[in-house]
Each structure stands twice: as C-alpha cells, then as structure tokens.
Amino acid sequence: MRPVEASTYAPRVDSIFWMLTAASGAVILLVGTLVLFFSIKYRRGTATPRGPVPDRLSREVEIGWTAATAFAFLFFFWFAAVAETTQFEIPRKAMEIHVVAKQWMWKLEHPNGTREINTLHVPVGVPVRLVMTSQDVIHSFFVPAFRTKQDVLPGRYVEAWFEASKPGTYHLFCTEYCGTDHSRMGGGIVVQSQSDFARWIDAQPQGDSLADQGAVLFRRMGCTGCHGGSSRIRAPSLAGVFGRQQPLEGGGFVTADESYLRDSILLPNKQVVAGYQPVMPSYQGVASEDDLIRLIAYLKSQKVVSPRPEVGP
Ligand code: HEC
Ligand SMILES: [Cu+2]
Incomplete structure (x- = not known):
C-alpha cells in the first residue's frame, strides 16, 4: 500500500524513491539475465570460443557502462538536489507557526496567539513556515504524510515549511530519541479546507496576538x-x-x-x-x-x- 501523499513535497520525494527502485530493478534484471544467458552459453561441453576478449571490445564495454552509470547517477543527484533545495526556499507569504518542543510534547502557536498542544490545524494549499526550537534536548518534527522531517535543536531556531495538499488528519511524530516518553511524543496535523480553517481559528478563545x-x-x-x-x-x-x-x-x-x-x-x-x-x-x-x-x-x-x-x- 502506498503511504499517503498529503503535501506538495511528498510526490517529489516519492518520485526519487520510485526512480531509484526502478533503476535497481532494471540492473537486477539485466545482471540476472546475463548470468542466466552466459551460464547456458558457456555450460560444459559447448563449442563456444573461450579465448580472451578482443582488447577493443573490452575497452568499449568498460567506457560504455562507466559513462552510462555515471550519467544515470548524475541525473538522480540533480533531481534529488533540486527537490531538496526547494525545502530551503521558504515562500515569502507563508503562514507562520511557532513550535516549541519539550519532553514530551509539541507546543504550537499561531500568530494570533492561538495555542495548540500536539495538534496543529492548518489550511490546505497554504505554505506553512515552522519556526522551531526545543526547551531541552534534541527532538525531530516528522510528518510522514508530508515527507517533512526536521531536527529541532535547543538554543536556536530551525525552520521548515510545507504546503498541505489534501485535507485530513496526519500523524506527527518525534523522530529523535529524546527520553522515556519519546514514543508518546506525537500528535496530529489537521489539514482543513481554507474556509473550515478560518471558521476553526475564529472559534478559538480570543486572546492577544x-x-x-x-x-x-x-x-x-x-x-x-x-x-x-x-x-x-x-x-x-x-x-x-x-x-x-x-x-x-x-x-x-x-x-x-x-x-x-x-x-x-x-x-x-x-x-x-x-x-x-x-x-x-x-x-x-x-x-x-x-x-x-x-x-x-x-x-x-x-x-x-x-x-x-x-x-x-
Ligand atoms: C541597558 C540597555 C538595554 C536594555 C535594557 C535592552 N537593550 Fe537591547 N540593545 C542595547 C544596546 C546598547 C544595543 C546595541 C548594541 C548591541 O548590539 O548589543 C542593543 C541591541 C539590541 C538588538 C539588536 C538591534 C539591532 O538593531 O540589530 C535587539 C534586537 C535588542 N537590543 C532587543 C532588546 C530587547 C528585546 C530587550 C528587552 C528584553 C532589550 N534589548 C533590552 C541596550 C539595551
Ligand atoms: Cu522528542
């Protein structure tokens, strides 16, 4: 079963995974076929020539497969690097959420002062910028459905961003072992349609921004x-x-x-x-x-x- 893709970034990460899987599959198929082919062709008793391979052919094969694999991997590298760098280009208009991690909970705050614990409400289709820090040890903010994972360090701010692409409720995990209740340090991201989100945030107790x-x-x-x-x-x-x-x-x-x-x-x-x-x-x-x-x-x-x-x- 495919894991849900609920952010704009998720399909890009997954395409890297599928590309590498397809490339590995193709190589396994090729090597397997050749092993089978040669073991039949050179089985005992056949009259196939067993002398040395001509130098020229051997050189061409060497250069050919080295170049082909080098280009294939350069392509994967380029594709993954482009996807990865988008994670550092935070859209200017992103909505801002402050995240404070501590043993063992996530504290989340909206700019208008609305606070949440272990649950974060966000609208679909809006980039969300997370400004995160930890009050104690290193934690890590992980939303598998978004393919978003960022270590959260004490004593400094770290940033991450995502844009949810599908309404629903998705797991939030701490994915850096942080003590006794690490496994329970999680929650959910509630992705709502923009109008539902507006209604939700209006219904929160009004405090100061x-x-x-x-x-x-x-x-x-x-x-x-x-x-x-x-x-x-x-x-x-x-x-x-x-x-x-x-x-x-x-x-x-x-x-x-x-x-x-x-x-x-x-x-x-x-x-x-x-x-x-x-x-x-x-x-x-x-x-x-x-x-x-x-x-x-x-x-x-x-x-x-x-x-x-x-x-x-
Ligand atoms: C005793 C006087 C004093 C107090 C009190 C003080 N500051 Fe400052 N602050 C300064 C001076 C002088 C500078 C410039 C020198 C420096 O960068 O340290 C400065 C620099 C800054 C800067 C960098 C400003 C820039 O233009 O880059 C920030 C931000 C700042 N203070 C915030 C605060 C905040 C917030 C508080 C209260 C929690 C505070 N300051 C209390 C004297 C003070
Ligand atoms: Cu943690």
Missing part, C-alpha cells in the same frame, strides 16, 4: 528603558529591524532574521550593532522560549514609521 503580548513583555522586561525613544542610554531603534541588513561593530553585516533577534536578546555581545556599546544585558535564563517568541513577534510587527536621521558617530 503574539505581537501584542510581546509589546507588554517589552515594557515589563525593561527593554523600553534603553530602546524607548526617551532613554538616556544610546540603543538602536528597533522599529523595522526585522529583515534589515544590520552593520556590525568590527565590520560585516548580518540579516536580522529570527535567529539574529534571538541571539541579540540572549547573547547581546555576540553581534554588536555598529556604533553602539555592548551594554545590553543578557536575558539568558530570564526570557523563556515563549517570551522570546512574543518579543520577536513584537519586533517583527514594528515597522519604520518615518525615516528619521540616525544619530550615529
């Missing part, structure tokens, strides 16, 4: 003390920081993505913004993974209002 919750934290954790407009300490304005090419102290640039923002909060001295003193305290151990998701959502929601002159050195 992640960005709004982040704004509260931003004040409560004292970030405004430095990053607020009227602070005495010189700190960069965080409006529009997300996605910017940030010049660093000591030269070089970094793209301000989620991982960079995360590091800026936990390890502020790792990459210091050009023209500023490394005076920001580390929030390691202060800001939880949940807090970080909210703070970053807030920073992402801050757009530049008006281009104002930088007061720089």
Whole structure:
C-alpha cells in the first residue's frame, strides 16, 4: 500500500524513491539475465570460443557502462538536489507557526496567539513556515504524510515549511530519541479546507496576538528603558529591524532574521550593532522560549514609521 501523499513535497520525494527502485530493478534484471544467458552459453561441453576478449571490445564495454552509470547517477543527484533545495526556499507569504518542543510534547502557536498542544490545524494549499526550537534536548518534527522531517535543536531556531495538499488528519511524530516518553511524543496535523480553517481559528478563545503580548513583555522586561525613544542610554531603534541588513561593530553585516533577534536578546555581545556599546544585558535564563517568541513577534510587527536621521558617530 502506498503511504499517503498529503503535501506538495511528498510526490517529489516519492518520485526519487520510485526512480531509484526502478533503476535497481532494471540492473537486477539485466545482471540476472546475463548470468542466466552466459551460464547456458558457456555450460560444459559447448563449442563456444573461450579465448580472451578482443582488447577493443573490452575497452568499449568498460567506457560504455562507466559513462552510462555515471550519467544515470548524475541525473538522480540533480533531481534529488533540486527537490531538496526547494525545502530551503521558504515562500515569502507563508503562514507562520511557532513550535516549541519539550519532553514530551509539541507546543504550537499561531500568530494570533492561538495555542495548540500536539495538534496543529492548518489550511490546505497554504505554505506553512515552522519556526522551531526545543526547551531541552534534541527532538525531530516528522510528518510522514508530508515527507517533512526536521531536527529541532535547543538554543536556536530551525525552520521548515510545507504546503498541505489534501485535507485530513496526519500523524506527527518525534523522530529523535529524546527520553522515556519519546514514543508518546506525537500528535496530529489537521489539514482543513481554507474556509473550515478560518471558521476553526475564529472559534478559538480570543486572546492577544503574539505581537501584542510581546509589546507588554517589552515594557515589563525593561527593554523600553534603553530602546524607548526617551532613554538616556544610546540603543538602536528597533522599529523595522526585522529583515534589515544590520552593520556590525568590527565590520560585516548580518540579516536580522529570527535567529539574529534571538541571539541579540540572549547573547547581546555576540553581534554588536555598529556604533553602539555592548551594554545590553543578557536575558539568558530570564526570557523563556515563549517570551522570546512574543518579543520577536513584537519586533517583527514594528515597522519604520518615518525615516528619521540616525544619530550615529
Ligand atoms: C541597558 C540597555 C538595554 C536594555 C535594557 C535592552 N537593550 Fe537591547 N540593545 C542595547 C544596546 C546598547 C544595543 C546595541 C548594541 C548591541 O548590539 O548589543 C542593543 C541591541 C539590541 C538588538 C539588536 C538591534 C539591532 O538593531 O540589530 C535587539 C534586537 C535588542 N537590543 C532587543 C532588546 C530587547 C528585546 C530587550 C528587552 C528584553 C532589550 N534589548 C533590552 C541596550 C539595551
Ligand atoms: Cu522528542
């Protein structure tokens, strides 16, 4: 029985599998036939010539089969590499889901603040980008029906994406042995039609969006003390920081993505913004993974209002 293909990526992975199976089958058939053919042709008592093979023929055969297999494998490599690289090109308009793995559950959050545990609702036909981290050990997010599998590491963000192509409920597994209840660390992805999904998300208890919750934290954790407009300490304005090419102290640039923002909060001295003193305290151990998701959502929601002159050195 064929396993379900429920994402746009699944048929591509499967075609690699079928291609390799077909190629292996063809080789087995060829070798088997030749073994049979030669064992009959050269069986004892036949008058078939048994002298050495002419040099020229032997060379042609060598070059021929080496080239043919090399090209066949280059083709497989190309095909698989193209399929694989699409996994790193996350569509810009993708819906965003934050995933926090911990022993032994999956915590999932939608941008509007809706939280789920071990079950994730997504609409069909919409690319979904997963921003994942772990609170403890290494886990791995695996949805066989999507052919999506990504290790989830503590202390950093890893990304993956998928686009579900068929409504239904599909298994979610942790596929990295992570302790006693590893085998029970699973759940389901519920793929709904877009209208069903819209209805589902509307029916969830209305809380604040992640960005709004982040704004509260931003004040409560004292970030405004430095990053607020009227602070005495010189700190960069965080409006529009997300996605910017940030010049660093000591030269070089970094793209301000989620991982960079995360590091800026936990390890502020790792990459210091050009023209500023490394005076920001580390929030390691202060800001939880949940807090970080909210703070970053807030920073992402801050757009530049008006281009104002930088007061720089
Ligand atoms: C004591 C003052 C101070 C506090 C408090 C502070 N920061 Fe900072 N922050 C700075 C300074 C100075 C920089 C620039 C130097 C650097 O990159 O470390 C900075 C840099 C950053 C950057 C990188 C900005 C960029 O343009 O690339 C981010 C993101 C950031 N802070 C977020 C926060 C958040 C979130 C909080 C609250 C949890 C916070 N900061 C609290 C002083 C502060
Ligand atoms: Cu796990």
